[in-house]
Amino acid sequence: MQSPEPFQISATDFWLLSHRTDSALPGYLVLGSKLPTNNLLELPQAALAELGPLLAEAQKALTSRLRPNRLYISRYGHSPGHSFHFHLIPVYDWVERLFWSDHRYRSLEQFTDASSEPGTDGAELTLFIWREFCERADPPPVEGPSVAEVIALLRQVMGS
Numbered sequence: 001m002q003s004p005e006p007f008q009i010s011a012t013d014f015w016l017l018s019h020r021t022d023s024a025l026p027g028y029l030v031l032g033s034k035l036p037t038n039n040l041l042e043l044p045q046a047a048l049a050e051l052g053p054l055l056a057e058a059q060k061a062l063t064s065r066l067r068p069n070r071l072y073i074s075r076y077g078h079s080p081g082h083s084f085h086f087h088l089i090p091v092y093d094w095v096e097r098l099f100w101s102d103h104r105y106r107s108l109e110q111f112t113d114a115s116s117e118p119g120t121d122g123a124e125l126t127l128f129i130w131r132e133f134c135e136r137a138d139p140p141p142v143e144g145p146s147v148a149e150v151i152a153l154l155r156q157v158m159g160s
Helices: 043-064 093-101 103-111 122-135 147-158
Strands: 007-010 015-019 030-031 070-074 085-091
Touching: 015 043, 015 147, 030 043, 043 070, 043 085, 043 122, 043 147, 070 122, 070 147, 093 122, 103 122
Parallel strands: none
Antiparallel strands: 007 015, 015 030, 030 085, 070 085
């Protein structure tokens, strides 16, 4: 998985950590395999051995420097043509405020059981982030450091 140089943060023999190129949300990272596979089982042991420590290092850098309320680490893999990769999605308090203030996303409440816990979950916030910060031509304004500032900060922290 290759991303343009301005978005790259850190690299190892088997992995590339980059800011998601189409995301206006500062700190939305992608950790992708350099090998052309979309199957975890096809990665060599050395690549698998690098994976856990890299995810942990990225999590530590994001949580200690950017202080999101939550950090989602996920793998989807239904889009053809992408190597095996993980999404690291910070959810800041201001993102949650935007979510709750957008009446369009209140329609998601119809899909929950009335006895469920009040609030939202990772699926709803991930949908919100994807639609508003990755797919929208005019994303909402961000609070705090910009994407470029976060990339520079994470490069310093992660030694690349």
